[in-house]
Amino acid sequence: MRFIYFFSLVLLAFILQTSIYFTLPFNINIHFIFIFIISFSILHGSLYGVIFGFLLGLIFDVFFNYFLGTYALYGVLIGYLSPILFSSYYKESVLPPIYLISLYLFAYYFIDFAIYFFQDEHITVKIMQFSLLNIFFNVLVTIFIHLIFVTIYNKFENRHNKFKKIFKRSRR
Amino acid sequence: MNFSENKLIFYGLLLISISLFLFTSNKGSISFINNTIGVIVVPFEKAIVSISSFSKHQYDLVVNKENLVIQNNAYFEQLEMLKLENNRLKHLDIENKKLSALLATSQKNPTFDKTFSNVIGIENKDNSSFFIIDKGSSDNIFVNMPIISSGGLVGRVYDVGYNYSKILPITNINSSISVLSPRTSDIGILTSESILPDSRLLVKYLDLNSELVSGDEIVTSYLSNFFPENLLVAYVDDVFIEDDGLTKTAIVTPVVDFKQLQHLLIITNYTNKDFINKKGGQ
Numbered sequence: 001m002r003f004i005y006f007f008s009l010v011l012l013a014f015i016l017q018t019s020i021y022f023t024l025p026f027n028i029n030i031h032f033i034f035i036f037i038i039s040f041s042i043l044h045g046s047l048y049g050v051i052f053g054f055l056l057g058l059i060f061d062v063f064f065n066y067f068l069g070t071y072a073l074y075g076v077l078i079g080y081l082s083p084i085l086f087s088s089y090y091k092e093s094v095l096p097p098i099y100l101i102s103l104y105l106f107a108y109y110f111i112d113f114a115i116y117f118f119q120d121e122h123i124t125v126k127i128m129q130f131s132l133l134n135i136f137f138n139v140l141v142t143i144f145i146h147l148i149f150v151t152i153y154n155k156f157e158n159r160h161n162k163f164k165k166i167f168k169r170s171r172r
Numbered sequence: 173m174n175f176s177e178n179k180l181i182f183y184g185l186l187l188i189s190i191s192l193f194l195f196t197s198n199k200g201s202i203s204f205i206n207n208t209i210g211v212i213v214v215p216f217e218k219a220i221v222s223i224s225s226f227s228k229h230q231y232d233l234v235v236n237k238e239n240l241v242i243q244n245n246a247y248f249e250q251l252e253m254l255k256l257e258n259n260r261l262k263h264l265d266i267e268n269k270k271l272s273a274l275l276a277t278s279q280k281n282p283t284f285d286k287t288f289s290n291v292i293g294i295e296n297k298d299n300s301s302f303f304i305i306d307k308g309s310s311d312n313i314f315v316n317m318p319i320i321s322s323g324g325l326v327g328r329v330y331d332v333g334y335n336y337s338k339i340l341p342i343t344n345i346n347s348s349i350s351v352l353s354p355r356t357s358d359i360g361i362l363t364s365e366s367i368l369p370d371s372r373l374l375v376k377y378l379d380l381n382s383e384l385v386s387g388d389e390i391v392t393s394y395l396s397n398f399f400p401e402n403l404l405v406a407y408v409d410d411v412f413i414e415d416d417g418l419t420k421t422a423i424v425t426p427v428v429d430f431k432q433l434q435h436l437l438i439i440t441n442y443t444n445k446d447f448i449n450k451k452g453g454q
Binding site: 011014015018019027045046047050051054057058059060061062063064067068069070072073075076077080112116120123126127130 | 177185186188189192194196205209213216217220221224292293294295301302304333338365367368370
């Protein structure tokens with residue numbers, strides 16, 4: 001059950017990322033891959049987060065990269081760092097994913113910004129507006145997706161605890 | 173879960189991804205990993221695309237029925253006009269063939285074999301860098317085949333898997349193709365301006381004396397290795413002189429609407445054998 005949940009989430013993140021582009025206004029890019037890795041790794045720990053990030057990154061590499069490995073590297077790093085950076089918060093809290101997605105996207109767009117900073121003022125201003133708009137919408141989607149993940153996680157945990165109790169009783 | 177075990181897996185995967193990055197960067201991608209993942213993932217993508225197009229179709233049937241009828245009538249009129257035009261062109265074609273046979277010159281516009289395919293995924297990134305389509309090496313698609321849609325050039329095949337292919341569109345910042353204006357016969361290089369999604373397409377390195385004006389057609393030139401001649405690419409919006417004062421640059425809009433790209437035609441009989449399955453820029 002857990003494996004099916006795991007792999008279906010990987011597929012879902014990839015499909016959402018690649019096929020929802022047709023419908024969004026203002027050229028907004030929702031980075032579903034980042035959001036899924038952050039939420040998943042915060043709830044399930046950095047071990048599962050790292051494997052999740054690696055698989056998702058590898059699939060993305062195969063289809064959309066010039067060579068394998070870069071997105072897989074991002075996935076591994078994000079999956080490992082996300083649960084560690086804000087470990088003092090509750091898992092169910094929405095704040096750590098919001099901080100993390102803003103941080104990652106800021107880093108993501110800062111590279112483009114830095115490249116064009118010395119070349120073209122016009123494009124630099126455009127990148128700033130575009131990245132701020134994107135961070136705002138990504139944060140909105142992050143809240144929504146993290147809440148869904150938390151409800152699923154709680155159901156899993158309850159069922160797990162029930163199983164544990166049953167086993168303990170039978171042992172007695 | 174033990175903390176040291178946790179760290180071990182982290183470092184292991186980190187090492188794997190870095191080694192993948194290092195060892196696949198020069199030799200192209202590893203076809204085994206690509207094809208395995210393609211075979212698993214592509215059917216899901218196809219299913220999602222077909223479901224979404226089906227639901228859009230049903231929605232159109234119910235909600236946009238009146239618009240569809242009006243559109244249909246407009247298309248009907250257009251079809252009649254095009255039929256007339258086509259008849260005229262057929263006569264011209266026959267005449268052209270006779271005359272060129274008399275002059276013993278080769279035909280400039282050969283007929284192409286085309287294969288139909290659907291877009292099943294777009295990288296949700298800022299410069300829309302690759303498209304995935306649902307035809308691969310099992311359908312005799314090879315690298316560097318030119319791709320057209322709705323009368324305009326889309327790009328070329330960049331990489332082929334067993335049941336999918338990657339397309340490098342002309343809006344990609346890494347794509348640069350040689351183009352020509354048939355009216356003034358100026359040659360330039362078509363590139364994308366920046367990594368932003370709605371960034372403009374530019375035709376760079378035009379001659380300073382060129383007389384391009386807005387509204388001019390831009391087609392593929394005879395210098396290109398990958399694209400056939402005289403494929404319509406874009407229309408000129410504006411022309412300006414570069415800051416260095418040495419060349420002119422034209423801002424163009426592509427004929428194809430890259431935001432609503434779904435159906436493509438792959439030209440399968442054009443690509444030179446020297447360039448089949450050779451990766452790299454132009």
